[in-house]
Amino acid sequence: MPMRDCESLPAGATAMALAIAFAAASCASPHVAHPEVSRDVAIEGTVVAIDTRPWAYDGHAVVEVDVDGGGRVALQLPARWNLCEAAPVDLEALAPGVRVQAVGAAESEGRLTVCNDAGHRLVTLAPLGGPTRGGDGSESMLSPLSLQEIEGAALAGELGCSFAGTAGKAPLLLAMGDVASNAPARGVVKVGDYLEQVAAPGGFDGMLRGARFAGAGKTIDIEVTGAAVGGGESPPVAATLTYHRADGAQRQWVGRWQCGP
Numbered sequence: 001m002p003m004r005d006c007e008s009l010p011a012g013a014t015a016m017a018l019a020i021a022f023a024a025a026s027c028a029s030p031h032v033a034h035p036e037v038s039r040d041v042a043i044e045g046t047v048v049a050i051d052t053r054p055w056a057y058d059g060h061a062v063v064e065v066d067v068d069g070g071g072r073v074a075l076q077l078p079a080r081w082n083l084c085e086a087a088p089v090d091l092e093a094l095a096p097g098v099r100v101q102a103v104g105a106a107e108s109e110g111r112l113t114v115c116n117d118a119g120h121r122l123v124t125l126a127p128l129g130g131p132t133r134g135g136d137g138s139e140s141m142l143s144p145l146s147l148q149e150i151e152g153a154a155l156a157g158e159l160g161c162s163f164a165g166t167a168g169k170a171p172l173l174l175a176m177g178d179v180a181s182n183a184p185a186r187g188v189v190k191v192g193d194y195l196e197q198v199a200a201p202g203g204f205d206g207m208l209r210g211a212r213f214a215g216a217g218k219t220i221d222i223e224v225t226g227a228a229v230g231g232g233e234s235p236p237v238a239a240t241l242t243y244h245r246a247d248g249a250q251r252q253w254v255g256r257w258q259c260g261p
Contacts, residue, residue, distance in 0.1 A: 041106050043065065044099070047063060083115075100123060145188065159260060198213035
């Protein structure tokens with residue numbers, strides 16, 4: 001008996017695409033078996049939670065993402081990643097508040113597995129910051145600070161905070177301050193090729209939950225956007241850095257804010 005054609009999923013319909021993408025019984029006659037075939041789905045959105053604990057018992061780590069224009073999706077990352085065809089996922093680059101793009105196989109409603117195809121991926125979007133908006137149209141650029149530049153800045157203070165795009169990378173902003181002090185915390189950024197000083201009120205304590213730094217012709221806002229990522233004495237937290245130029249231009253970076261020894 002001939003089989004009837006199935007309708008394809010409408011483009012952009014995330015909720016439908018994340019339902020099990022199998023041919024339904026209505027797409028075949030009752031007497032002909034129809035094999036189940038999963039379908040790859042691409043999404044973009046914002047990370048809201050990361051759980052790697054299932055790896056301890058050979059389960060799937062789960063990265064939850066709020067999809068643009070859709071609901072929440074659970075991205076599964078198998079423990080035995082060496083058996084996957086997909087490129088390795090940089091978990092250190094992921095944190096709540098970070099925008100990502102993912103391609104994976106639809107396993108069930110609201111759940112994708114990134115593994116079985118070379119085209120599968122989970123990557124961050126715009127890791128170097130969004131576009132500059134407003135002002136005279138010129139680009140605002142913060143460059144990573146080198147170890148030599150940090151040492152040369154000779155910032156005074158008992159403890160420090162830094163903002164970086166991902167863990168282990170050179171910071172875009174570093175500041176030092178004293179604990180329980182009314183003296184401002186003092187920091188340094190690299191605007192293009194030039195090191196410039198910035199300061200924020202309240203010393204070290206004033207930086208713990210984010211801060212506003214001021215310098216010549218600029219202000220820089222650090223806003224904490226998520227919970228601590230990882231453990232240890234001074235775990236980083238998800239945050240955004242927003243650079244405001246005196247002419248009204250604004251640019252934002254997504255990353256991590258870390259304070260401590």
